[in-house]
Amino acid sequence: MDSMTKVREMRQFGGSDLTAARTALEAEISSVGGARGRHTRGMVIGGGAIAAGVVLAASLVGGIHPSPASAQEILENAAALQVALYDTPLEKGQFLRTTYVRESLSYLGAGWQEEAEPFSTVPDDAIAAVLTGSSDVSYRSADPSDDVTHDTDDYYGIAAYGDTAAAEAAWADYYMTGGAAKIGKKNPGKVWRTGSSAQGTGFLEWELQGEIPEDPQAFLDAWTARAGAIDPESDAGTRTGTREPALDRLWRLVGDVDFANASGHDRAVVLRALALTDGAEVVSTSGDLSVVQYHGEWGTYRLTIDTAKGQLVKVQTESTRGIRYAADSSDESVVDIRVPAFVPEGTYASTETITQDVVDAAPQTDDRDD
Incomplete structure (x- = not known):
């Protein structure tokens, strides 16, 4: 995972004019900005003097009564706080540890015994479901040229719902024969290394097959045009041409491990594009955490954002x-x-959670996979 250096966001949304403080903060941000497993089918640090200066500027303006930030403002501020890879102020010997955990629902149909792949993301005649998980804990060194170490749990079953006996039988037949643990258990994690820029690098260039527009609307236009293009590698004669709507896919993309591993510049481009979305709203705020929600054509997407860190x-x-x-x-x-x-209320089709901290050591391994 990339090091998401953060400058503490002190922007206020009210009648008082903090334009000078905002401009200074964003100018500083701009100055440091820059450039394995088997699954079902279907689918900071930093703050310091700059933040302290903004605090002082804000404290000198009396009577501030900020109004709640809009979804667009929260996304734009998060974009402004995205900075280049490896800018986290780590000391020699330290590592930025990023923990990425994905949970998703996988459904089992009534006739699973006859299916080559019994589990699906679509609940056709579903008699059971398994909440599955995978995780990647990455360690980035203070030296940006060093390899990145990963400690992964590729795929595991967390819990079964509905006809649990059928779910366990299908899981054993399909996954445990390949070495997976039974539902409710995990195999020991795998530790391996990649090159410092192997994961997440250039994923937007690959998606767009070209240069990434800096302007948010131009990026959205390019993204939409690319999503509507025919994939030359697909067999158009045997497909119905169904595609996830471009905007839905962009909202879902921010939960992908490649987004978490992308450069701060690339993440900022996507977040600024999402800020243009009509209908995005803030559904809750608790302290520094705000939940931004968008109802798309294929689903509802909720982003929990730490507004103080972006x-x-x-x-x-x-x-x-x-x-x-x-x-x-x-x-x-x-x-x-x-x-x-039979699926417990409040269980999402997918949930991705990202946490970060600084540690003094990383697991040792000679296993590489670039």
């Missing part, structure tokens, strides 16, 4: 549509998703 700490997706594949994957169709009653 850090995205959780992404939750509640899917309302998905893709059903033919048994031989020769065809696909878009279907509505209705979560079965």
Whole structure:
């Protein structure tokens, strides 16, 4: 995971004019900014003198009564606080540890015994569901040229719902034969290394097949145009052409491990584009944490953002549509998703959680995978 250096965000949203303080903060941010597993189908540090200066500037303006920030303001501020990779002020021998955990629902259909892949993200005739998980704990050294160490749990079952006996039997038949632990257990984590820029590097260039526009609207236009283009590697004659809407995919993308590993510059581009979304709203605020929500065509997306650090700490997706594949994957169709009653209320189709801290050591390994 990349080091998301953060300058503490002190922007106020009220009648008082803190333009000078905001401008100084954003200018400083700009000056340091820069440039394995088997799954189901379907789918800071920093603050210091700059923050202290803004605190002082704010304290000199009396009678500040800030109004709640809008979703657009929260996203724009989070973008402003994204800075270049490796700028976290680590001391020699220290590591930025980033823990990325993904949980998602996987459904089991009634005729699973006849299916080559019994689990799906779409609950067609579902009799059971398994909440699955995977995690990546990465360690980035104070030396930006050093390898990144990962401690991963590739794929595991957390809990089963509905017909738990069927879920456990299907899990054993499909996953445990490949070495996975039974539901409710995890195998020992795997420790391995990648090059310092291997993961997350250039993912937007790859998505857009070209240069990334700096202007948020130009980026959105390019993203939408690319999403509507025909993939030359796909077999258009055997597909119905179903595609996740471009804006939905962009809101979901921020929960991907590649987004967490991208440069601060790339993350800022995406967050500024999301700030242009009509209908995004703030649904809750508690201390420095605000939850921004967007109702898309294929689901509802909730981003929990630490507004003081500009850090995205959780992404939750509640899917309302998905893709059903033919048994031989020769065809696909878009279907509505209705979560079965046996799934506990409040369980999301997917939840990604990101946390960071500084540590003095990383696991040792000779295993590399670039």
